[in-house]
């Protein structure tokens with residue numbers, strides 16, 4: 008008579024609390040099925056109702072910032088400390104500010120044989136008087152700059168960016184805003200997706216280079232938004248990410264691992280560009296919480312492997 012190994016058949020409930028549009032893109036039937044075949048039941052959480060009525064959960068994943076949801080999550084967590092929350096809200100909120108998100112990068116000690124990882128030079132303008140008085144007040148940057156809303160909390164406005172070519176262009180901005188030096192980078196942005204130990208790097212379309220000569224003819228500011236989500240035929244005159252060399256694997260894994268520890272987060276992606284004038288210089292320009300994983304090939308495996316690591320871990 009053979010013994011049945013009970014742990015093999017153990018199932019885990021993973022709750023998800025996401026906006027409706029995120030459920031539509033992320034919780035695809037293929038993910039539900041793949042996870043299900045590997046012992047994970049994905050359970051939709053109603054964030055407007057107390058979680059106690061909806062559990063138990065081995066783990067909760069979430070991307071929602073209403074006060075009601077935060078209250079429900081806090082209450083449930085304090086009564087169910089063994090449920091693993093991916094990720095704690097106070098750590099996620101570090102990514103909701105374009106200054107604090109990049110501070111983690113400057114704290115990293117990445118040892119690369121042939122390369123550096125930095126952030127572009129940037130300053131915060133809280134109001135227009137920060138640059139009206141005098142010549143260089145608060146601005147130690149070279150134009151062009153990219154103006155990005157300081158807050159990056161998932162609203163449409165926080166993705167409304169501007170390329171600004173001169174001081175005049177600054178007058179039309181809304182505040183508070185981050186001014187970040189534009190770096191020519193060959194029109195390609197690398198996106199490093201992280202889900203715990205799972206790491207994947209893809210390349211996407213970006214803003215095209217601005218040659219010095221062309222710069223002399225440009226003034227004011229130009230708006231743009233979510234350029235990396237545009238297909239080649241839709242956006243600008245760039246294109247041609249094919250044939251562009253990917254960053255070294257060691258850089259991708261070290262950066263992912265380092266940021267995961269420094270931020271204390273599991274689910275994020277990092278936008279990285281490579282300086283067109285120095286191919287060993289990489290710059291982190293953006294970090295996003297719980298990004299669009301479904302754009303990855305085999306995202307079902309990527310996410311399920313991550314969830315299996317979590318549910319099998321001792322973390323609580």
Ligand SMILES: O=P(O)(O)O[C@@H]1[C@@H](OP(=O)(O)O)[C@H](OP(=O)(O)O)[C@H](O)[C@H](OP(=O)(O)O)[C@H]1OP(=O)(O)O
Pocket residue numbers: 029032070159160161162198233235236276278293295296297298299300302
């Ligand atoms: O919707 P998607 O799939 O384009 O994903 C968005 C991300 O695109 P990416 O995976 O980096 O190409 C997007 O990344 P970017 O900021 O565009 O680099 C954000 O993470 C966005 O979330 P939020 O609006 O900042 O809360 C993500 O939006 P949500 O899906 O979380 O609403």
Ligand SMILES: Nc1ncnc2c1ncn2[C@@H]1O[C@H](COP(=O)(O)OP(=O)(O)O)[C@@H](O)[C@H]1O
Pocket residue numbers: 127153155159165166167168187188189190191192196212213214233234235278280292293
């Ligand atoms: N410092 C920079 N130099 C050159 N291009 C940049 C820089 N910062 C952003 N970009 C371009 O603008 C896009 C959007 O900027 P990002 O900071 O990623 O904002 P969002 O949060 O809206 O994605 C990037 O994907 C990249 O194409």
Ligand SMILES: [Mg+2]
Pocket residue numbers: 278293
């Ligand atoms: Mg981005």
Ligand SMILES: [Mg+2]
Pocket residue numbers: 159293294295
């Ligand atoms: Mg972003």
